[in-house]
Amino acid sequence: MIESITDSFIRKITRSLQRGKQVHRRLPQGGLIYIDRPLPFLVIFRHPEGQPDHPTADFLKANAAYIISHQERTEELRPLVQSIANAMADQFGAFMIIEVMAALPSTTDTDLFKVLGPEHQLPTTTETIVQELQNIKLSGIHTSVSTATNKPLLQEPLCLIPEEDLKKHSILMLGLQLRPIYKNDSTGKIYPLLLRTLREKVANAIKKTVFDFVNVQTTHHPVHFQALGRQAVNRVVWRIDKQLTSISDQFRFLLLVTPVNNNEAWEEFKKAKYEKAPTFHYRLMPVDADQLKRKLYNISIEKVDDPTLGYLFRDKRHELDKMLTMLADRNKPDFLYSSMQLYGTVDDQLLKIAEGILATVPESDHKSSPEIIPVSEFVAQAEQEIAFLKEQYPGLESGVDVRDDIVGLIVSKGRLNVGTDAKIPRHRAQALIQHEVGTHILTYFNGKAQPLHQLYVGSPGYEELQEGLAVLSEWLVGGLDHTRMRILAARVVAVYHLTKGCSFTDNFWRLKDAYHFDDETAWDVTMRVHRGGGLTKDAVYLRGLVHLLNYLKEGNELEPLLIGKIRQDYIPIVQELIYRKVLRPVPIKPRYLLDSSIQPKLEQLKSGISVFNLL
Template sequence: MIESITDSFVKKVTRSLKRGKQVHRRLPDGGLLYIDRPLPFLLLFRHPAGQPDHATADFLKAYAAYIISHEERTEELRPLVQGIARTMADTFGAFMIIELMAAPADTSGVPLFKVLGPEEQLPTTTQTIQRELQSIKLPGILTSVEIVSNAPLLQEPHCLMPEEDLKKSGILMLGLQLKPIYKNAATGKIYPLLLRTLRARVANALKKTVFDFMSVQTTHHPVHFQALGRQSVNRVVWRIDRQLTSISDQFRFLLLVTPVNNNEAWAEFRKAKYKKPPTFHYRLMPIDADQLKRKLYNIPIEKVDDPTLGFLFRDKRHELDKMLTMLSDRNTPDFLYSSMQLYGTVDDQLLKVAEGILAAIPEPTRSEEIDIIPVPEFVAQAERELAFLREQYPALDSGVDVRDDIVGLIVSKGRLNVGTDAKIPRHRAEALIQHEVGTHILTYFNGKAQPLQQLYVGSPGYEELQEGLAVLSEWLVGGLDQDRMRILAARVVAVHHLTKGCSFTDNFCRLRDEYRFDDETAWNVAMRVHRGGGLTKDAVYLRGLVHLLSYLKEGNELEPLLIGKIRQDYIPIVQELIYRNVLRPMPIKPRYLLDPLLKPKLEQLKAGISVFNLL
């Protein structure tokens, strides 16, 4: 930290900016100068004399160029602000300064936002900031915006740059006064959730304002307002990302809630004439959930000052907390309640779709024996698909494991696990390979190619989009048959009845007698839904497919969804991080996006089709 801002310090800063370098320096009394890269704007905050206001100062940390200082330091701050503004105005043709401040303690009658702008100059920029602030909605709080003159910013003792100098250099000076609703007026205590929400929304409003100014007034034309965010990421972000991943890597959730005695339980259930619920056994628990939770909440996520990354980490912590609770409650009634929070339930609309599918395809007709592909042959086919992906991304370190302790197919930690007794119809083999390898393994390694590990570990709720993509890939390669659609619909119906208190035997009998599934299929659906104590995850396959088809019908692209294990509403977050160069383009594409013969099907999706069209 420096004791005072000297001419020599100002020269060093402007020299660095002229060379295109980042500037990150401590200022006197705990102040901070941070410029991620040369940009034609600067945000500024001065702590009121004798009353440090760290809550309002924190608003600036979402931006790529800012100064936090003190009112008492105004005299020595002037040459620094002027040096930065003139240097950047010379580089970009114009420059913008926005000073943030909190309204005084007695805030009765004060609008939520007061914009201090030039009375005649640049009305479009003032209109933009007014419109963007007005669009901020907070529960129970009236959003009011008032536009006043910026004269107070240009008068002593606060003036940092005389009006004449601003005009000569093409510099716009704006002020934004916030009503400090995020603070208890009597005690000064902060409301952290309100502060966090307001901070993120004000950040977007100001970035859009700066983007508008830059597009018209400067030579710098970013592709999107989110590209104005910080590109360099603090070391604390990578450390927290690693810590969350380390906790996530300590357990394989799906394997831990899947029975290891499926065949024996099925034999026992048949022997009891389907009257007595089966007894499931599970793998021994390799973790102490309470200890892991302690570690989880010791991770200092509050130190992440980037709102986007902070949201991403808090969201992940919430999901890991729920998963650890479920593992603690495995094989008890409480397991189901956490599952409903984590994976959701079945709403009326989804139930209607599922029942519609089961009505449209009453039951399979078997005119001939199904051709089952031998497990070794299926493994060889899966290995060939992995080799195809590895050609695009040599770091793809995956393989296929044949195991006797799982049923069917499971991808875990980027590897495909195949049950020794897996019965895979030959006509479904390619579809299942695109489901497991071309979607689950592909997104795992696309996520792993990113600096942010959350993209391969999986964002909270990623399963819905993942399974929607995986089922859609089956249709694209021509392997989504009617039997498969019936099973996806049956899972939804079984989850619905599970959440209404239905027992294993009742769910099994309903699938067999009412929906005409054979005994073994009804068993598999019921086992998956009732495992662990009641797992509602199996409703996400059909729900994910319905939501994905709707998303594509709106004109959105399929490819960005494959960058990692994300959920649909994370797309704007991922896009922002790509604009900011925090994330990289994805290295691997699935076969169905590269095959010209499948282009008509992709066009069909854009035109808009429903689940029933897939039949």
């Protein structure tokens, strides 16, 4: 920290910006200057004299260029702001300053925001910020915006740049006054959730306003308003990212909630003539859920001042908390309730689609039992597909493990696990390889290629989009048959009845009697849904497919969804981080995106088709 802002300090700051470098320095009395890179704008906050207002100052930290100082330091702050503004105006052709302030408790203003702008100059920029602030929606709070002249900012004692200098250097000065609804008037205590939400929304309103200004007034033309956000990520972000990943890596959730005695339990169930629920055994728990939770909540996510990354980390912590709760409650009734929170339930619309599939799709589109591919041959084909992906990205370290404690196929930590007794129809082999390798392994390593670990560990709720993509890939390579679609629908129906209190035996008999599944298929669906105490995850396959088809029908592209293990509503977040150059382009593409013979099917998806049209 420096004791005063000297001429030498100002020259160093200005020179750094002119050389294209980042500026991050302490100012007197705990002030801060942060400029991510040369940019045609600056956001300023000055603590009122004798009344430091740190909550309002925090609004600035979501921006890529800001100064936090004190009103009593205005005299020495003035030449610093002028030097930065003049240098950046010379570089970009114009410059914009937004000064943020909190309304004083004594003020009679009832509006949530007041914009202070020039009376006759650049009315469109003022209109933009007013419109963006009016668009902010807060539960139970009326968002009103008023406007006033910026004259108080151009006169003593607040003036940072004289009015004639603003005109000479094409600098626009705006003020943004907030009514501090995030603070209790009588106690001064902060409402942290409201502060966090409002801070993020105001930061976006500022970026959109600056975007409008720079595109019209300067030589700088960002492709999107989010491109004006911070590109540099401070060390605390990477530390927290690693801490969350470390906790996630300490347990393999799906393996821990999947029975290890599937074959024995099936024989036991058959012996009891399907009238007595089987006893399942699980792997020994490798972690103490309570200790891991303590570590989880000791992670200082509140130190992340980037709203987008802070949201990602809080979201992941919430998911890990739920998973650890489920592991602690494995084989107990509470397991189901946490599962419903984590993976959701079955709504009426999804149930209707599932029941429609079971009613209209023929029970089998093969007249005789399909040929089963030997496990060794399937493994060879899967390894060939992994080699194809590795050609695109040499950092892809994957493989196939054949295990006797696995039922069917499971991808875990970027590797494909195949059960020794896996019965895979030959006509479905390539579809399943695209499902497991072309989707799950591919997105794992696309995520690993990013600096942010959460993209390969998986964002909360990523399973729905993942499985939707995986099932769609089966259709794209021509392997999504009637039997597969009926099984996906059966899982939805079984999950629905599970959440309504249905027992294992009742769900099994419903699949057999009402929907005519053979014994082993009915067993497999029921086991998957009831494992651990009731796992609602299996509803995500069909739900993800339905949502994905709607997403593509709206004209959206498939490729951005493959950047890692994300959920659909993360797309704007991922896109923002790409604009900000925090994330990189997708390095690996699945075979179906590179195969010209599959393009007509991709075009068909854009025209809009339902799950019923896939068969």
